[in-house]
Amino acid sequence: MATSTKRPAAPKSKSVSKVTSKGKAKAVPAKSKSPAQKSPAKKKPSATKAALISSKLSYKGNVFSVYTDTIIEPGSDTPHTRDVIRHNGSIVVLAVDESVNPKDPDLILIRQYRHAAGQFLLELPAGRIEPNEAPLAAAKREMIEETGFRAKRWTHLTKYYASPGFLGESMQIYLARDIKQGTANPEEDEHIEIVRTPLSKALALIAADKIHDGKTLIGVQFYAAAHREGRL
Numbered sequence: 001m002a003t004s005t006k007r008p009a010a011p012k013s014k015s016v017s018k019v020t021s022k023g024k025a026k027a028v029p030a031k032s033k034s035p036a037q038k039s040p041a042k043k044k045p046s047a048t049k050a051a052l053i054s055s056k057l058s059y060k061g062n063v064f065s066v067y068t069d070t071i072i073e074p075g076s077d078t079p080h081t082r083d084v085i086r087h088n089g090s091i092v093v094l095a096v097d098e099s100v101n102p103k104d105p106d107l108i109l110i111r112q113y114r115h116a117a118g119q120f121l122l123e124l125p126a127g128r129i130e131p132n133e134a135p136l137a138a139a140k141r142e143m144i145e146e147t148g149f150r151a152k153r154w155t156h157l158t159k160y161y162a163s164p165g166f167l168g169e170s171m172q173i174y175l176a177r178d179i180k181q182g183t184a185n186p187e188e189d190e191h192i193e194i195v196r197t198p199l200s201k202a203l204a205l206i207a208a209d210k211i212h213d214g215k216t217l218i219g220v221q222f223y224a225a226a227h228r229e230g231r232l
Contacts, residue, residue: 045074053079063087063128064169087169091139092126094157094219095149095176097196104200105227107220108147108179111193122195122205123213124220126171139174147194148184151176155232157222162214173219175232199224 043051050071059066064087070079095108107124114121127142129135136154143149155175162171186192197205202220205211211220226232 043072045072045076047074050074058083083166085167085169087128087167088131089129089135089170089172090126091129091135091142092124092171092173092215092219093139093143093176094124094173094223095143095147095151095179096199096223097179098177101198104198106196106198107202108149109195109197109202109216110146111195112191117212121213122197122211122216124173124216126215135172136174139172139176143176144182145185145187146190146192148182149176149179150182151180152178157219157226160218171215173215173222175223199227 043053045051050073053070053072055070056068057065058068064085067084067086069082069084071082072079093108097106097108100106109122110125111120111122113119125143125146127138127146129138133141136156139154140150143151153176155177157173157175159170159172161167162169184192184194199220202211203224206217206220211217223232
């Protein structure tokens with residue numbers, strides 16, 4: 001005799017009581033639970049860039065901001081916290097006058113007091129790139145503001161990071177040639193002395209440990225090597 005297989009009855013949905021405005025209890029079907037939400041996948045760094053887990057603005061100033069970032073760096077699976085100074089970037093101007101002695105041209109250096117260093121420093125003119133400003137435009141603007149000089153020929157020499165362990169500022173060095181003296185227009189808090197210095201003397205000052213500004217050490221020696229090898 002054939003037997004029939006009974007399918008189990010579908011479970012009844014639970015109900016809860018809800019009191020109506022008239023004070024009577026009314027059965028209301030309980031809401032079904034939604035499936036468990038999947039936790040977001042763990043961010044992974046690429047081969048060349050860290051994965052940013054979180055970023056908090058710790059300080060905002062006129063020139064730079066400080067962020068506290070939690071990241072996973074390339075080659076690592078462990079998050080680390082980094083305090084980073086964010087800056088829009090700067091330009092450096094190495095202006096040379098080759099009109100008198102092309103073999104030993106004059107460099108346009110400036111001397112100014114630097115509070116962070118607590119002393120006067122001999123430097124190449126430099127300044128911050130303003131938001132949405134092209135680096136070359138910033139170089140031309142800064143040279144006029146700080147020295148009054150203008151140049152007909154411009155060459156990009158190099159780009160570097162002064163202290164990439166915590167400082168995001170990049171610095172781009174431009175060579176300015178065929179220069180012409182004009183009127184400087186420094187900012188209110190800038191007190192600048194222009195110092196024309198032959199390349200040979202600038203190198204001698206570096207060798208004697210009398211120039212301590214990083215951008216000037218890099219720019220002068222970069223230019224000196226290119227000038228000596230005839231690459232410019």
